[in-house]
Amino acid sequence: KAGVTQTPRYLIKTRGQQVTLSCSPISGHRSVSWYQQTPGQGLQFLFEYFSETQRNKGNFPGRFSGRQFSNSRSEMNVSTLELGDSALYLCASSLEGPEAFFGQGTRLTVV
Amino acid sequence: SQQGEEDPQALSIQEGENATMNCSYKTSINNLQWYRQNSGRGLVHLILIRSNEREKHSGRLRVTLDTSKKSSSLLITASRAADTASYFCATRTGGSYIPTFGRGTSLIVHP
Numbered sequence: 001k002a003g004v005t006q007t008p009r010y011l012i013k014t015r016g017q018q019v020t021l022s023c024s025p026i027s028g029h030r031s032v033s034w035y036q037q038t039p040g041q042g043l044q045f046l047f048e049y050f051s052e053t054q055r056n057k058g059n060f061p062g063r064f065s066g067r068q069f070s071n072s073r074s075e076m077n078v079s080t081l082e083l084g085d086s087a088l089y090l091c092a093s094s095l096e097g098p099e100a101f102f103g104q105g106t107r108l109t110v111v
Numbered sequence: 112s113q114q115g116e117e118d119p120q121a122l123s124i125q126e127g128e129n130a131t132m133n134c135s136y137k138t139s140i141n142n143l144q145w146y147r148q149n150s151g152r153g154l155v156h157l158i159l160i161r162s163n164e165r166e167k168h169s170g171r172l173r174v175t176l177d178t179s180k181k182s183s184s185l186l187i188t189a190s191r192a193a194d195t196a197s198y199f200c201a202t203r204t205g206g207s208y209i210p211t212f213g214r215g216t217s218l219i220v221h222p
Contacts, residue, residue, distance in 0.1 A: 004153070033209065043199065043212040056209050090153055098142050098203055100210060102153035 004103035006091050012109045018079040021106045025072050025093030032074040037088040049074055081110045115200040115213035123219045130187040132216040134200030144201045145185050192222040
């Protein structure tokens with residue numbers, strides 16, 4: 001069974017640009033969550049989607065958005081990038097149980 | 112804000128020794144999970160302990176939970192160099208599906 005796949009693995013963007021990250025969950029998993037990981041703040045929850053609906057949202061500005069498609073694949077978008085958005089973005093899928101399965105992450109560097 | 116906080120922040124031991132990490136949390140939980148993260152990669156679920164359990168084992172891992180003290184510990188016995196990673200505790204509270212992570216303990220096992 002394929003794991004959670006995140007693309008791209010690495011990304012370099014310029015301040016002010018926007019970026020879209022992709023996450024393909026494990027087959028059959030309908031819940032997809034996104035996290036931002038930085039050395040200073042640790043793992044911060046961004047949002048969770050379930051069956052194409054945003055079910056939970058963390059405390060991030062409106063520049064961070066996401067969506068989920070009917071095949072459960074999810075994308076997150078960050079507009080007007082700031083230097084502080086440089087981070088490892090992690091996606092996790094789950095089968096409604098407590099265990100979350102994480103992808104390898106997308107390392108975003110904003111210059 | 113972090114619900115769980117791991118202690119110590121960093122731990123350095125020799126191969127063959129035991130490693131103990133602690134996690135303290137603030138509010139009542141449904142369950143507590145431990146995850147491992149190898150450098151710059153995704154998190155891997157290690158073990159889950161429910162609020163009505165006191166101890167759980169999985170291979171070389173032993174997790175305890177003390178709900179009266181709002182704390183948990185992860186013991187890795189006979190550590191190996193491959194155990195070098197960051198270890199996170201994650202808690203779920205109330206009806207939330209979202210695990211909240213601590214900042215992690217960085218474990219280095221010297222061969």
